[in-house]
Amino acid sequence: VERAAVQRRLTWQLGTVAELIEETARTKSIALEIPDWRGHRAGQHVDVRLTAEDGYQAQRSYSIASAPEDERLVLTVERLADGEVSPYLTETLLVGDELELRGPIGGYFVWEDQLGGPLLLLAGGSGVVPFRSMLRHHEASGSEVPARLLYSARTLGDVIYRDELTLLGTSDGIEVRVTLTREQPEAWEGYAGRIDRAMLEEVAWTPGDGPLVYVCGPTGFVEAAAGALVELGHVPGRIRTERFGASGA
């Protein structure tokens, strides 16, 4: 009922940057104070719009990294070398600056306790961002749904939210596993290489357990991971996907 009441027009709002957190060499989290923010569901996005002095505008969609229960809205942005928006957000933006955004947006790639599980989250690169929101929400809401995150990153240095994910992985009901595709440190105890059928057979429960699966990452990652799950017998209707491009998203 409450949700029905918030189905209204999307309007652009101004947020003020309250904090900037360097997550990795290429990603930064932006914590925003937004007056009259109407709340969000874990997994939703916002659109961010930049306007140049000559009036030129560029707009991109970013997943929300914070849980609905968190005090501030947090976006985590990966800097793309040929990006129009992400270099500004990760290199130029300062605490106290204003940022124009609208949201929350989307209702498909969303998880909350009543959707149940077991909950399987497969992340490629910065595809982990909406899962931080979901896992923080899982924790804050005291959900008893078993949850597993399998996160694929190139190197240990590319793992976003590394300390927080390690901590979340010690919570009851949450398991976090990381695979490093390009380079593994000595004595690395996680997985190595891209997510494949063998890895998913270990992590993804069985098709009989009927996990609710969310896959988020670059298009190639999503196609490969979702395809492997279907080959293993998981029901396509229980797999929700979200793709972002190598540039832009």
Add this chain to the structure above:
Amino acid sequence: MTVLDGNAIAGPLHEVFGTEMTTAVGSCAGCGATAPVAEAAVYIRGPGIVGRCRRCDTVLMVLVTIRGRTCVDLRGLAALEPASSEGG
């Protein structure tokens, strides 16, 4: 060009339809497949936004914005039903 999905255009769709549309279920006029808008194959790097059926590649929707006015072509959709749980 990179293929994205309907999640990537949740904002523009919300703007056009006045409500959340990625959970709406579309039926392809080409092959009859039904899927949430979020699962459509979406191309956003052209002059407009194009959404295609993941099964048969039929163009389901085209959104083009020129001088602040958005033109929407949905001729590839036989039906578009808002998700009942989201409609309130």
